[in-house]
Amino acid sequence: METTYSLKKLIELLGKNQFALLLRIIFERYPILILGNHPNEVDNLLDGVISLAPHRHLFIFFNDFIEPDEHQQLIQEELDDFNLPRTIFSSPSNASKHIFNRIDQLKGWVIGFNLNGYSKNEIIQKIEKIEEKFLVILMEQNGLKLFLYGVKNDSLDLFFEKKLIDKAIQKTEIALEKMKRVIKKRIKSTPSNEVMGAIMRFDSEEEKIRTNVFIQEVQSFVQAGMRALAILSRLDLLRELGFKIELSGKTLLETIDYEEVSAERILQLINAEYGVDFSSCIRGGKAVQVGDRIDGFWG
Numbered sequence: 001m002e003t004t005y006s007l008k009k010l011i012e013l014l015g016k017n018q019f020a021l022l023l024r025i026i027f028e029r030y031p032i033l034i035l036g037n038h039p040n041e042v043d044n045l046l047d048g049v050i051s052l053a054p055h056r057h058l059f060i061f062f063n064d065f066i067e068p069d070e071h072q073q074l075i076q077e078e079l080d081d082f083n084l085p086r087t088i089f090s091s092p093s094n095a096s097k098h099i100f101n102r103i104d105q106l107k108g109w110v111i112g113f114n115l116n117g118y119s120k121n122e123i124i125q126k127i128e129k130i131e132e133k134f135l136v137i138l139m140e141q142n143g144l145k146l147f148l149y150g151v152k153n154d155s156l157d158l159f160f161e162k163k164l165i166d167k168a169i170q171k172t173e174i175a176l177e178k179m180k181r182v183i184k185k186r187i188k189s190t191p192s193n194e195v196m197g198a199i200m201r202f203d204s205e206e207e208k209i210r211t212n213v214f215i216q217e218v219q220s221f222v223q224a225g226m227r228a229l230a231i232l233s234r235l236d237l238l239r240e241l242g243f244k245i246e247l248s249g250k251t252l253l254e255t256i257d258y259e260e261v262s263a264e265r266i267l268q269l270i271n272a273e274y275g276v277d278f279s280s281c282i283r284g285g286k287a288v289q290v291g292d293r294i295d296g297f298w299g
Helices: 007-028 039-050 068-080 096-101 120-128 159-185 193-199 203-240 249-256 263-274 286-290
Strands: 032-036 057-060 087-091 109-114 134-140 143-149 244-246 293-295
Touching: 007 032, 007 039, 007 134, 007 143, 007 159, 007 203, 007 263, 032 039, 032 120, 039 087, 039 109, 039 134, 068 087, 096 109, 120 134, 159 203, 203 244, 203 249, 203 263, 249 263
Parallel strands: 032 109, 032 134, 057 087, 087 109
Antiparallel strands: 134 143, 244 293
């Protein structure tokens, strides 16, 4: 029986820390390689990973595009218009063998590989010729294993991702408990344990609630990044025109009305999503923390 890799299933298989790492890699838009011996299972996991990026526009290799110039056009359209949803590229296991002679950059790709056609090391070596940083998910009989290439695990702050997981679990439990409580209050006579157990099962509802909470939290984070982008891009323009502008991280977070993460994490999100580094627009220091300054040429 083929596995459906739902949000709950992925958290169970990977555990909190490894699932948080997977989420961070998705936010960073590093390539993700899924390696396994069974093509259908590989593609099912591929779909599960793609579902963790509800804010992205999906393009499927050998379905939505085939030729290198088509891929380049999609990339250029994204670069030209910050208002477009960021892309995520998917390559099912039957198409991935064509990547190496057609694609020269893999940012935002999730790629499935059938290990019956290639060895693990051969695939990794080929990918290393295209991208320096990427994540490998190895499918084994006893579970999933993650291997990060080109990035040190401890260099990635997973605070937000772990917090997101906790919120999805806690809010789901609260919602289910409320539903069960309402039903219990309205039962006049106690049914058999078998009937009661069947009534109180909310398996499909639990998954939907958990997924909805997850999507809402991801979208809130991404939308906060968009608001920060709107502010920082204008500050950056003023800096180019010669204005001296200093903005504290605290003020940035208060302005975008999102204080779930640090200003540094918002800057990292913007860099990953839009390829723009606004770190020069944010200053620390006592003077900035007391009150942000915007000075022109004449003081």
